[in-house]
Amino acid sequence: METQWLKSFIKAAKYENLRLASEELFISQPAVTKHIQSLEKSLNIQLFVRQNKSIRLNQNGEMFLPIAQEIIDTFEVGIHRFQQYIEGFERELTIAVAPQIANSMLPSIIKQFSKHMPHVSVRVEIVKSNEVANSIQSGQSNVGLSKIKPVNPSLSVKCLNDEPIVCVGPKHLESMDMVEIIRQEKVLTHEYAPYWDEVNRQLQQHFSHTTNMKVNQTEAIKQMILEGIGVAFLPKSVVLKELEEDRLALLATNILKTCTSKTYFISKHSSVETEYLFELCKSIYGT
Structure with missing residues (x-):
């Protein structure tokens, strides 16, 4: 079983159309068809009901779709972590940031953080202030900088400045x-x-x-x-x-x-990286 077979299956299930699936994957329609056929042969089951030019998942396909998505997600996360390791990064920190902070204070924060912690790969997600807390709660981001104070009691919220x-x-x-x-x-x-x-x-x-x-x-x-x-x-x-x-x-x-x-520093779990980032933000906002 190959990952490309799974990707073709997932896109075909999404669009219920082989042409649209091929366009998003940047491969030919016959290639998508071949991938799905190879996957079905490997599993020894049919995954789609085929009607003229349209397709839709059958019961087997509906059962297998979340499994296929989980396999691809796990594979891509693993590859990303390995690439980070090859490039010399040992850890990753994702920061959710409101636009007005991203366009003003964030560059100085990232510059100093990367200088002090070069082994940490930093990823920035620009989201609306009212979406920063959700990004952290869902696990998409590790920390956040926002102009809106979240009400979620499971999050740690610290005021950086007023x-x-x-x-x-x-x-x-x-x-x-x-x-x-x-x-x-x-x-x-x-x-x-x-x-x-x-x-x-x-x-x-x-x-x-x-x-x-x-x-x-x-x-x-x-x-x-x-x-x-x-x-x-x-x-x-x-x-x-x-x-x-x-x-x-x-x-x-x-x-x-x-x-x-007010500007708020929001986190869910504490680490060496998040604690240093908080102290750095507090220092920069205090200058």
Whole structure:
């Protein structure tokens, strides 16, 4: 029995169509047919009901499908681990990261972690903040960095920092009065951010009217501001690089006095790698 036979069987079962299975596997349709026939001969059973050009699993096929998938999954995990060993890696650490953290603080974290632990292979999964905890709970990731605090009691949750929300905008607004800026510029809002409701409440206290524009991706918000479109209230770490490079203007630091954004380090099991990563993140966020 060959792994390619199993892969052809799994894809054929998925699509119930040999042509679609062959296209996803990047092999010819006759090759898929031959693989399935070889598998059926090896098992001495039929796995499909064939009707003209369509196929579907019979009872034997439905029973065998999860077994075949488990064999392939185990094989691929084993090959991956062996490749890591050949390349000199002894361990693997998968980090689930929210997009705004991945685009700001993560590169520095990965650079320093890899320098200190070169034997650990790091894999990064970019997921929405509200999906970070699920990635760890399911075992897809070892640790996570998120702006949303999970409620799952089986996970360890540590707050890395509690940073201010700042208003940033294009450089040409730098010398303008904040009231005038809010009057004439759109406020780019990220309504899925956990701090936005409080930001909006405090803006209403300070200004009689704001014109909001919904943008649900932080990187898109920053790019729009760089193009001269609107202003935004964002966690300082998210725009730190652009501020240091003098590409964005810091327009206000005292308008939202009590509005902050927390970053959480989430894990399920402790290890030398996860503990070092936590201390490293705490150090970087503390600078």
